[in-house]
Amino acid sequence: MRIGETLELSIAEDDMDVNRLEQYLAREIKEFGKRVFVKALQEIEAKKLEQAKGEVGCREEVPRYLFTRLGLIRFERHKVKYKEKGKFGFFLDEILGLKPYQVATRWVRQRALELAIEIPLSPGKVPAQARDMGRDKLPHHPPVGPGGREEAER
Numbered sequence: 431m432r433i434g435e436t437l438e439l440s441i442a443e444d445d446m447d448v449n450r451l452e453q454y455l456a457r458e459i460k461e462f463g464k465r466v467f468v469k470a471l472q473e474i475e476a477k478k479l480e481q482a483k484g485e486v487g488c489r490e491e492v493p494r495y496l497f498t499r500l501g502l503i504r505f506e507r508h509k510v511k512y513k514e515k516g517k518f519g520f521f522l523d524e525i526l527g528l529k530p531y532q533v534a535t536r537w538v539r540q541r542a543l544e545l546a547i548e549i550p551l552s553p554g555k556v557p558a559q560a561r562d563m564g565r566d567k568l569p570h571h572p573p574v575g576p577g578g579r580e581e582a583e584r
Contacts, residue, residue, distance in 0.1 A: 431477065433469050437462045463500045471505050475522040479508065486510040486521060494523075497534040499541075 439458055441451070479488065489509040496503050507522035523530070534542070 431470075431473055433466060433473060435462070435466050435469060460500055464503055467498065467500060467503055468505045471507070471522065471526075474525060475507060478525050479510075479521060482521070485514065486512055489518070492520070494520075494528075495533070496528070497538045499535070499537050 437458070439455075441454070479486070487510060489511065491506040492509050493504060493506055496505070507520050509518060510521045511518050520528075522528075
C-alpha cells in the first residue's frame with residue numbers, strides 16, 4: 431500500500447526565533463501525521479472490504495476516536511453485517527485488533543502508565559488533605575476474622 435500526501439508550510443520570516451519555529455513545525459508535522467494516519471486507515475478498510483465482498487454487507491459510516499502518539503484521531507469506519515454470522519460489527523476495528531471500547535493505542539496506554547507511576551502514593555508523601563479526602567464517604571465494613579462475620583460482630 432502506498433499513500434501520497436504533501437506537506438506545505440508557510441513560515442513567516444519576521445519575528446521568528448528557534449522556539450517559535452520548533453513549535454510551529456511540531457504542530458504542523460503532528461497535524462500532517464494525523465491526516466496520513468486517517469488516510470492509511472481509509473485505504474486499509476477499502477482494500478479489505480473489496481477483498482471481503484460477498485462475505486460482508488456495508489452499512490453506514492460511524493465515527494470513532496482513538497488516542498495515538500500523534501494525539502486524538504477521529505476517523506470513520508463502516509458498520510458491516512457479517513453474512514455467515516448474521517451479526518453486525520466494524521470491519522476496520524477487527525482488522526486493526528481494536529476492542530469495542532478501546533480509546534487508546536498500546537503506546538498511549540503504556541506512556542500513561544509510566545507517567546502515573548511517577549506520582550507518589552506512599553502515605554508520607556501524600557498531603558493529609560488528599561489522604562483524608564472522601565474518607566467519610568467510604569462504606570464502613572466491620573472486620574471479618576477467621577471465625578466469620580459472627581465473630582467480628584461480638
